[in-house]
Amino acid sequence: MLEINHVTKVFFPGTVNEKVALEDINLKVNEGDVISVIGSNGSGKSTLFNMIAGTFPVTSGTIKLDSKDITKEKEYKRAFYMGRIFQDPTKGTSGNMSIKDNLSLSLTKGMKGLKFSYNNKKKAQFEELLKPIHLSDRLEDNVGLLSGGQRQALTLIMACLSKPRLLLLDEHTAALDPENARIVMELTKQYITKEKLTAMMVTHNMQFAIEFGNRLIMMDEGHIIMDVSGEEKKNLTIPILIERFKSLSKKEYTSDEGLLTH
C-alpha cells in the first residue's frame, strides 16, 4: 500500500551542520499493517514520518501510496488520505474553537465552502462519537479548556472520522501522564480495529511497541535495522528487544537508557 523506495534525507546539505537523517530507506507497508516504530533519539523515526506526511521534501527517493507517486505532493494534499497525530496535544486541534467546530471541520477533508454543516443530526452524531471519552455534554466548550489527554483523544477521533488510508501516530502519548497515555493507547487500538485502519506509530515506550500491532520496526542512525512481524513479533519482550538492539546497532552505548527509553 505504502512504498518507500531509496529515500534519503539530508538536512542542511553543504554546510558544517550537514546531517544525514535517513539513508536509503526502503519500506513496504501492507494493507492492514499496524506497525510500531522504535529507536533512540535522532535515529530518524520522526524524519521518516515527516517524509511520509510531506512536511519536508525528500532529498532523494520516491514515496508511493496505492501505487501513486506522492513524493512531490504537498502536505495538505496528502492529508486527504493520511491522518497524523503529533506528540504535542495542542497541534491536532484548534484551541480557540469549540469541540463542535473542530469536529465539524474534520468531517470532510479539503477546502471548505460557504455551507453550514452543523445541524441537529450532526449534534447527535458528535455526541455519540464523544461518548467513549466522556465529552458528550461539552460540545460548546473551547478545546483549549480540555486536558492534554482529552485533547489527544479528540484529535484521534478527528483523525479517524475521515477514515484515512494511513494513520501516522507520532509519539502521540509521550506528552501524557501514564494513566492518560494508557487510555489514549486503548482508544487508538479500538479505533484501528473498528475502522480497519493501516497505521504506523512512533513510540519510546517499549511496552506499548510490543503490545501494539502486528509489526515492529527498529531504526538507528537513519537506517531500518530490524523489521519483524507475525509470530516473531508476538514473542518479543523488552530484554530481547534490548539485546537485539545492542547486536544490530552500529553505535556503542554505555547504558541501556541510552538505547531506548522505557
Place this chain on the structure above:
Amino acid sequence: MIEGIFIEGLIFSIMALGILISFRLLNLADLTCDGSVSTGAAVAAIMIVNGVAIPVAMLFAFLAGVLCGLCTAAIHNHLRIPGLLAGILTMTMLYSINLRILGNKANLPLIKVDTLYKVWPKMMSFLSPEVASLIGTLILIIVLKIILDLFFHSDLGISLGAMGGNEQVVISLGMSPSTLKYVGIGLSNGLIALSGALLAQYQGFADTSLGTGMVVQGLAAIMLGEFIFNTNKISLITLRVILGSIIYKALMYFGRKYGHYVGITPNDFKLLTGLLVIISLVIASTRQRASEENARKKALLRIKEDN
C-alpha cells in the same frame, strides 16, 4: 453631537472588524490597513464624483480593498516573508497608488455631490439629519454584522478561525493555509476599504493620509471591546468590536472636547491611543495572571480537602 459619536464609531467598527479578522482570527499582524482604508476612500470618492451610483462605488471600494489584501497575502505566501513586512510593503506602495486614484491629488472634496450622508437625511426627512444618518449607518452595520456572523458560522469561516489558532490543524484537514490566508486577508481589507469609503462620505472628502495610525486605533477599539465581556461566540465577538469602536470614538470625542482642561490637544491623540493599547495589554495580562493564580489556589484547596 451624541449621534456623531455613534456614526463615527459605527463607521470605524467596520474597519475594526477587518482588523479583528487579520489580528485575532488569523493571528497575522497585517498593516495593509493603513493603506487600504485610504484606497477605499479614494476609489469611492473618485467614482461618486464621476457620477457612479453610490452602492456601485462602495462595492468597488470593497473590491479594491480585497485586491490590496490579496496583494499582501501573495507577498506573504509566495515570497515567504512575515505577514508584518508584507503588509508594510503593500501599505507603502498604496500611498502612491492612492494618489494616482485621486488623480495625483492628496485629497478630493465630496461637497458638491450626493453621498450617503446627504441621501439618508433626504430619505428620512421627517427626522433630523443627524438621526437619519445614524439610522442609515446603523442599518448598514447590522446587515454587515449579520452577513459576517453567517460567514463565520459556515465551514469556510470556521476554517479561518481554526487557522489562527493552529495552522497545522488546517493542513491536517487537507486545506491549503495559503488559500485561507488569501480569503482572510482579502476579506479583512475589503471591510477596511468599505469603512474608508463610508468615512470619506461622512467627512465629505477623501484623503490619502486618512489611514495613518488606523491599525493601532482599530486594535485599541478591539481591546476596549474585550474588556466588556468574555466570549468565544463569533456573533458576540463582532458585537463586542462594534461596542468597543463606539467607546473608543466616545473617548476621543471627550478628549477633544474636554482635553484642553488638562492640556491635551488632538495632536496628542496618536500617543494616547498607543498608550491605551499598551495599558489594555497590561490589564489583559494582569487579568490572565490573576485568573491563573486563582486556579492555582483552588487546586491547592482541592488537594487539601482530598487529604
